[in-house]
Amino acid sequence: MKTPEIFAYKPTELEAEKASNSYLMSLIAIMVGLPLPIINLLATLFFYIANRKSTYFVRWHCLQALLSQFSLFVLNSMGFWWTVSIIFQEDEHISNPYLAYIITVFIFNIFELGMTISAAIKTRKGQHVSWWFYGSLTQSICKP
């Protein structure tokens, strides 16, 4: 899912740090945000807005982090509201489809967590990391 590529130019130390921080934002938010799925998205969104006028390398990685958080946000939100409906509605109850969904979401979250940590480490070293789908989407949105 993740391919290290050569970026158009070699980013400076400061750029590498900022790009790495865009991934770290979502990791920090995981610790404070659970179980509210919107916190992660907001954290990466604010970081993206704060760096929208930054260099290409930083913007590119902020946007990739934001886009990946958005799809997780959709998955997590569905799980969150399904859980809320189970708690508050008498006709909703724990079922096999519900447990399967929560486990699926958990698998995707763990996978995304691993990818995020790896991307944070690589971008900190100044390496470019383009994820499958998110990389090409970012490429089509974010221009130099």
Next chain:
Amino acid sequence: MKKSILQLLILLMFAAGVYLLVSRVNWMKLFRIEKMTDALEKKLGDIVWSDMEEQSIEKGKDFDRVSSLVASLCKSNGIDSKKIKIHIFSDNEVNAFALPDRHMVVHTGLINSVKSNDELSGVLAHEIAHMELSHVMKKLLKQMGYSLLISITTGEAGGGAIKELLGMLSSTAYDRKLEKDADIKAVEYLKKTGISPNGFADFLYRLGEKDGSLGSLSWISTHPDSKERAKYVRGE
């Protein structure tokens, strides 16, 4: 952009595939959720009933009438009537309710206020439906939660929690959807037994009118919109 859309579709298909694969595992069995709930229900039933037992009257005419109606409803619908424990409370309250572990309480106030066996069968079918659809435990789990219910069964929760549980079981309504589900199931039971649901609808309509001759209307206070229910029981 075309590449991204294609990749998105593949990603969505992959996510759906993972979900389908994961959902093939019986997690309810793996986590023993159903077994745990059954054991919890049995224990709660014992505790609740030991607290209410003294209000129950000795077997007699009313008990025989209710038992025979329950037996005939169960027989026609493939339900084991031996598992349903019928109890009669002697007072003016127009009430009937289901407790955990298939205890069914019927007040003589309700028995005296029905005009026919068809009407009484309707109420009994409604309570059997609550049992068969596991509404009793669903309501308890929702309102009290697993941990409090377990602590009641282990004796850690104290008398207050048991009182709350008893109050909830005898007087709190199920939510609108569960009531409707139970009504629809009750109509199905009645039809399979060869009983017209019109009797049940008539009784609901009278409750809706708040007929003064019906005494203390607990069943209506916990079952709102009786007139509306009468309409869909009749199939209008």
